[in-house]
Amino acid sequence: MLKLTYTKNSFNLDYLNIPLENWVNQRVNLALTTGTNIYMEPSTAAFLLPTESSLLAILEKLAQANLIEFCFCDSSWLEVTLKGIWITSTANSETGVFLTNLTPSVELLLQQLSQKQQLCHA
Template sequence: MLKLIYTENSFTLERLEESLEAWVNTRVILSLHSATSFHIKSSTAAFLIRDEEIKFFKTAKSPSSPRNELENVSQENLIDICRCDAEYLEVTFKGVWMTSDIICETGVFVTNLSPSAELLFQKLSQSGQFCHA
């Protein structure tokens, strides 16, 4: 599972071994026990990746190129990839948005992809080549 944490000025991406369903259930239960408002909805999250950066990454579990891995996940209708300009690609995930304030732009977005795609995005995020879209 991938977790994108959106703050006022940036976002971070984390890869978790826990299932999306178990993680969301834990958050709902925590919200109920702490009497905290909690909003959840199906949504999308987008960010930019430098196209050049994708060429330098290979995942340990996938013999295919990173670009092929992204195209495979895109064909499975899990993400959308669009070229923005000569340097950047926009990647859009489908998943679940959670926040404590419905009108706030800070919160957590979670999604499930193939393990090799999640590993690729984790490596890309660690390279510092993500840009909030």
């Protein structure tokens, strides 16, 4: 599972070796226990990667397999879009956690790219 955390000033992508359903259940239980609001909806999340020729071939294969979507922003950056679940405390919040389930190899690849490259949230 990939967890993308969006805060006011930053963006972080983490690979978690836990089933998405287990993580969501833990989060719901935490909200119930602490009496805090929780809001979830199916959604998409996007982030930017620098355009590199070696990266493009990999992303094209993932897009053909319908695992991700990507498009060019300009000659230097491309936007990667993932489908998953948006979790936050209020419906219109721009800060929260986005979770997605892809194949483990794709998740590890995106996580490695996030460590090697400077990602920006879109």
